[in-house]
Amino acid sequence: MNLLNFVAQYPDETSCRVKFKEYRDQQGVVCPHCGGTNHYWKKDKECYECKKCGKRQSLRANTVMHGSQLPFRYWFIAIHLLTSTKKSFSAAELQRQLGHKRYEPIWTLLHKLREIMGKRDEIYSLSGVIELDEGFFSTETPDDEKKKPLKRGRGSQKKSKVLVMAESQPVEGQTTKTGKPRQVGHIKMIVINDLKSATITSLVENNVTKESTIDSDDSTSYVKLKDIVKEHRPQVIPKEEIGKVLPWVHIAISNAKRMLLDIYHDIKPEYLQNYLNEFCYKFNRRYFGENLFDRLMIASVTYKNQFRQYNG
Known part of the structure; x- marks a missing residue:
């Protein structure tokens, strides 16, 4: 209203x-x-x-x-x-x-x-064809890490790791109104402590139906996904092609980062999940209106x- x-x-x-x-x-x-x-x-x-x-x-x-x-x-x-x-x-x-x-x-x-x-x-599980990847969100450096040398890249203390999953059904013979080859459904974003295979596999098992098909890159973190879903289709994805192969995961990551940068300052890692909860909740109900x-x-x-x- x-x-x-x-x-x-x-x-x-x-x-x-x-x-x-x-x-x-x-x-x-x-x-x-x-x-x-x-x-x-x-x-x-x-x-x-x-x-x-x-x-x-x-x-x-x-x-x-x-x-x-x-x-x-x-x-x-x-x-x-x-x-x-x-x-x-x-x-x-x-x-x-x-x-x-x-x-x-x-x-x-x-x-x-x-x-x-x-x-x-x-309480809801993702189903169908699902894009899967990780995102790295800027957060405050934890107190116990501030005195240590700042790392670069994925292991940086200023980055929090997030597992991102998006229902992404291919549209045969055409594209969506936004020009994408896939139609997005629901998404999930879960803050994780590490990128170990056991961590990723457990979270996917708890949030994705067994009849699903997962598209991802060929990261070693995903080697066991084939055992818990109907089909896992890993592929080597050049950096310049990642937005085409996994379009909605990276659109979701980009939009979530933009929301956080526009409104908040220095988010603490322990509260990042709550902000992502809000983003996903509203995205998944984007057609609810009033x-x-x-x-x-x-x-x-x-x-x-x-x-x-x-x-x-």
Whole structure:
């Protein structure tokens, strides 16, 4: 929805609280004590009470807002901004727009939302023909590496390794509207510690269906992929041809890097995955339009978030 519609629909704290309860009731409330799914709503206490064991939980409990003291409207505004923009929204800018005194709670709010975006995408597996490659994203040098000489290339301490997979169905006899020989589906980006074959194989096995076909270069990191999918088609790819053979993986990497460079400064390696979660979540739902707000709201009431740490 656009900004005017959002303001009209959610003008105050009460309207946001009522709507959040509506979303939660639709998805069902589960008792964290006994697993019961039938609850009373205690209007005087503004909490749920399990019909089976009597355990009570607040409206925020066991959702993305678990433990948060920020107003409901802050969360609604953040979800609106994240889902209505193609790129992203920094915590510093959101803090300025909200007029909130402290940066840390706003930063944590956004990272909680990005984390549940990743959790939502984890339940889906990629299928069909899949492009696979690694990307190297610029991040801060870890504290324990700052005193060591800076390496160059793929092993640099200022680069974080990311496994990138994209559903990429060839279009026979023609090209797509963008002139590409393949039609892109869903993508996944996963931060990895190393490029060992065991690491790559395990992640592919957990995120790709067994009936899939994988196209990649001939890296030794991929030697065991043929054992876990229907077909693996490695090939020697000259550097100047990589964008033609694996077009959508490299478009995704390029667009994600551009988003990060345009909005953020000095991303810490431990938080890179959350930013990539947001990029993939929005890319995979690029045709949802105004429904994207509702989809993220549903995810927000479905997942309890454990992200509570702030380190800058």
